[in-house]
Amino acid sequence: MDRRKFIKNSALASSVVLVPSFVKALDNTSFRTRGFKRLVIVQLTGGNDGLNSIIPYTNDFYYKARPSLAIDSDIIRMNDTLGLHQSLQPLERLWDDGHLCIINNVGYPNPNRSHFRSMDIWQSASDSDVYLQNGWIGRYLDKYGKKPYNAIEVNEALSLAMKGSYKNGIATKDYRVLYNTSRDPFLNKIVEHYNDTHLSEHNLGYLYKTFIEAKSSAKYIYEETKVKLGTAEYPSHNFGKQLKTTAQFINSGLDTSIYYTSLDGFDTHASQANRQKRLLDIYAKGIEAFVDDLKSQDTFRDTLILTFSEFGRRVAQNAANGTDHGTANNVFIIGENLKTQGFYNDLVSLEDLDENGDLKYEIDFRRIYATILKKWLEADDDLILNGAFQTLDFI
Secondary structure, eight states, X not given: OOHHXXXXXXXHHHXXXXXXXXXXXXXXXXXXXXXXXXXXXXXXXXXXXXXXXXXXTTOHHHHHHOTTTSOOSSOEEOSSSOEEOGGGTHHHHHXXXXXXXXXXXXXXXSOOOOHHHHHHHHHHTOOTTOOOSSOHHHHHHXXXXXXXXXXXXXXXXXXXXXXXXXXXXXXXXXXXXXXXXXXXXXXXXXXXXXXOGGGGGSHHHHHHHHHHHHHHHHHHHHHHOOOOOXXXXXXXXXXXXXXXXXXXXXXXXXXXXXXXXXXXXXXXXXXXXXXXXXXXXXXXHHHHHHHHHHHHTTOGGGEEEEEEESOOBOSSOOTTSSOOBOSOEEEEEEOSSOSSOEXXXXXXXXXXXXXXXXXXXXEEXXXXXXXXXXXXXXXXXXXXXXXXXXXXXXX
């Protein structure tokens, strides 16, 4: 079989990158025996402006730094100093129910203000001067995963976060398309050659086994996913479709511990106000529908939702009525089993900024990962994060 045709003709080559099990023996630990709690990650791509999301509405320095961009009306006041952007109003019900924890001032030492590099740092859970080729979820799969579908990214391609040294997750925006692609006659020819002894002697054998894993995963997801009619109305946006698909997977009982979704467009250097308002509205309404969908099937209690962005924005507005790349930001934790509800901590001082005029981080984001890994997924957080990070008390 021609190698170029093999790579070119298979759509799975771009949508799922899998390391087959023959590279390393599979861990015997079953996801199901570990309590089978689920983590859903929402990535706000582009650097969401945390100060205009969680608004310090009593802070004079905030209004001085943003004479035309600061929000001074229609603020949903959550305590005596901080309030939600009006577009985040759907989160107020989660707050009232005790299902929302907001962690302020999250970042990491020696911050990088490049979108790509900072996102790599968040996805690999590395120090800012360390470059890793695998992600924190991928390393979780290396240790505890048995099949690629144990972690699913609802997108066209895998993020670095989902790639391990030995095992990777699977990426799909539409499980039916993935399944139909896996049934392509060309891929069926691959399966016929599975036991050819010469395949293990060069890279083509590795690719053959890779696609056999992909085909098996596509079949499992397709056969196990059930169409359940719910009343939740999702935003007519790609993000809403991602969450709707994720809810369908969860409510179908897939053997999947981690789901990864994203909403992009947050790089608001110019004309930020209306753009961020629209994006936060999409996010909050999507999350509201998602939670309602899970609650209707009694799956919310075993689901934790983490929302992050690769960095915040500069405290001072720029000349284009926008904000430039910053550092520390807020992180949202949503779930039914929260120890800390509401604000986990206060906002750091807007008077004491770093040399670039950015917020100083207080909580290393890897402490949040460590908490989720250890307390929610019951995993070895030190091993997966390549070091020890003190856990927090939000779960």
